[in-house]
Amino acid sequence: MFENLQERLGKTLKNISGRGRLTEDNIKDTLREVRMAFLEADVALPVVREFVKQVKERAVGVEVTKSLSPGQVFIKIVREELEKAMGEANEELSLNAQPPAVVMVAGLQGAGKTTSVAKLAKFLKERKKKSVLVVSADVYRPAAIKQLETLATEVDVDFFPSDISQKPVDIANAAISHAKKKFIDVVLVDTAGRLHVDSNMMDEIKDLHKAINPIETLFVVDAMTGQDAANTAKAFDEALPLTGVILTKTDGDARGGAALSIRHITGKPIKFMGVGERTDALEPFHPDRIASRILGMGDVLSLIEEVEMKVDKEQAARVAEKVFKGAGFTLDDFADQLKQMKSMGGMMSMLDKLPGMSNLPDAVKGQMGDKTFIQMEAIISSMTKKERARPEIIKGSRKKRIAAGSGTQVQEINKLLKQFTQMQKMMKKMKGKGGMTKMMRGMKGMLPPGMMGGGGPKF
Structure with missing residues (x-):
C-alpha cells in the first residue's frame, strides 16, 4: 500500500532540502506537490485541505537547528500531521465486558x-x-x-x-x-x-x-x-x-x-x-x-512483531548452533528459511517494512514475489538428500534432472545455487569474534542500493 504516494512524496520532499529557513515562499511549491500527491492517491478533498493547512501553519517560519536540515524539519511536520489524520495511535478492541x-x-x-x-x-x-x-x-x-x-x-x-x-x-x-x-x-x-x-x-x-x-x-x-x-x-x-x-x-x-x-x-x-x-x-x-x-x-516495529510471532525460534536456534559448531548451512536449512519467510507473507512483505524500499527497482521487486519462493521450494524438493547436503556435487546432468522435476530451467537452478552460496558465506562469517557485524556487512553488499543504509532516501 501507498507505493504511488510514497514515490511522489519522496521526490517532492527532496526539493525543499538545503534551505536555511522554511518560509512561505520556499514551501509553497512543495505543498502544491504534496496536495497533488494526495489527490492522486484518492484522498478525500476535505482531508487534503486540512492536512495542507496544518502543515503550512506549522512549517512557515520554523527555524532550522544546526543538526537538522530544513527537509528533515519539514518531514517531521508532515509525518506528525499524517499520524494525526489517521488517528495518532492504534485503538485496540474494547473487550472489557461480562463474557462473552x-x-x-x-x-x-x-x-x-x-x-x-x-x-x-x-x-x-x-x-x-x-x-x-x-x-x-x-x-x-x-x-x-x-x-x-x-x-x-x-x-x-x-x-x-x-x-x-x-x-x-x-x-x-x-x-x-x-x-x-x-x-x-x-x-x-x-x-x-x-x-x-x-x-x-x-x-x-x-x-x-x-x-x-x-x-x-x-x-x-x-x-x-x-x-x-x-x-x-x-x-x-x-x-x-x-x-x-x-x-x-x-x-x-x-x-x-x-x-x-x-x-x-x-x-x-x-x-x-x-x-x-x-x-x-x-x-x-x-x-x-x-x-x-x-x-x-x-515499519521496523511491525516487522519485529511479525518475526516474534511467526518465526520458529527453536528451529532458528538449532541452525545457529549448527553453524557455530562448524557443521555448515545446508540446502535443507535454506528451504526451512524460505518456508518461514513465506509464512510471513514472503520477502516483499518483509522488505516493504524496511527503510528505503521505495528506491528498489521494479525488476528487483519482481524477483522477490511469491512465485519466486514457490519455484525455489520446488527446485530444492526435486533434489536428492545427498544433493541438499552437498550442493557442490550438482553438475550438468543433475541440474537437468532437477530442472525437469521442478518444471524450471537450468538457469534457475544456477541462480538458486548462487544465492545459496552467498547465504552460506554469510553464515560462515557469523563464526568467531564480531561475527554478526561481518555478516551484516556482507549482507549489505548483496542487497540493492537503498537497503540497510546503502543509499536510502535522502530528503
Whole structure:
C-alpha cells in the first residue's frame, strides 16, 4: 500500500532540502506537490485541505537547528500531521465486558467481511489468548455460512451453526447464549453484506444491533475503493453506532486514499487492516507506523512483531548452533528459511517494512514475489538428500534432472545455487569474534542500493 504516494512524496520532499529557513515562499511549491500527491492517491478533498493547512501553519517560519536540515524539519511536520489524520495511535478492541464480549461485523457485499471475521478470530485467539465463537447471521447467502464454518475449522475456533430459515436476531441470541454456557470470551457475529441505500436491509441490521447490543461494531471496507470507502463508512455510521473500521485488501491498494480519509470523514478509528488472503494476514492499524511507511522510513516495529510471532525460534536456534559448531548451512536449512519467510507473507512483505524500499527497482521487486519462493521450494524438493547436503556435487546432468522435476530451467537452478552460496558465506562469517557485524556487512553488499543504509532516501 501507498507505493504511488510514497514515490511522489519522496521526490517532492527532496526539493525543499538545503534551505536555511522554511518560509512561505520556499514551501509553497512543495505543498502544491504534496496536495497533488494526495489527490492522486484518492484522498478525500476535505482531508487534503486540512492536512495542507496544518502543515503550512506549522512549517512557515520554523527555524532550522544546526543538526537538522530544513527537509528533515519539514518531514517531521508532515509525518506528525499524517499520524494525526489517521488517528495518532492504534485503538485496540474494547473487550472489557461480562463474557462473552459481542463483536458485530458489518459491511458492503464483497468487502471481505467473512474472511475478516476468521482473521479477527485467529488474531484474538493467538495474540490476545481469548476463546472465540464465530456465527453467521447471513441468511441470504447459504455459501456464507459454509464459508465461515470452513474458515473457523482452519483457524481452530468454535463455530455456531445457523440456517437460512432462521432470523438473524434469533441466530445471534442463540450463539451468545451458547457462549455464556461454555464460558467463551468473545462472540464474533458475521452479518449479511448490504448496500447502505437498501432501507430494508439497513433496518434489519439496526434491529440486530439493538437486540444483541455489541461492545464493538466494526465496519469492513475495501481499501481499493479509495475515498469512497470513507463515504460508505460514514453512511453506515449514521445507521449504526460504529466503533471502528477494518480496512481490507490493502495489499492490492497502491494509493492509500482510504487509510488517509476514513478517520477524518467518519471520526472512527481504523482498528485493523487486511494485508493478504491468508488467515493470519490481519494487522493492527498503527498510524505512526503507517506514516513512516508512507515517507519511505519503513515499519521496523511491525516487522519485529511479525518475526516474534511467526518465526520458529527453536528451529532458528538449532541452525545457529549448527553453524557455530562448524557443521555448515545446508540446502535443507535454506528451504526451512524460505518456508518461514513465506509464512510471513514472503520477502516483499518483509522488505516493504524496511527503510528505503521505495528506491528498489521494479525488476528487483519482481524477483522477490511469491512465485519466486514457490519455484525455489520446488527446485530444492526435486533434489536428492545427498544433493541438499552437498550442493557442490550438482553438475550438468543433475541440474537437468532437477530442472525437469521442478518444471524450471537450468538457469534457475544456477541462480538458486548462487544465492545459496552467498547465504552460506554469510553464515560462515557469523563464526568467531564480531561475527554478526561481518555478516551484516556482507549482507549489505548483496542487497540493492537503498537497503540497510546503502543509499536510502535522502530528503
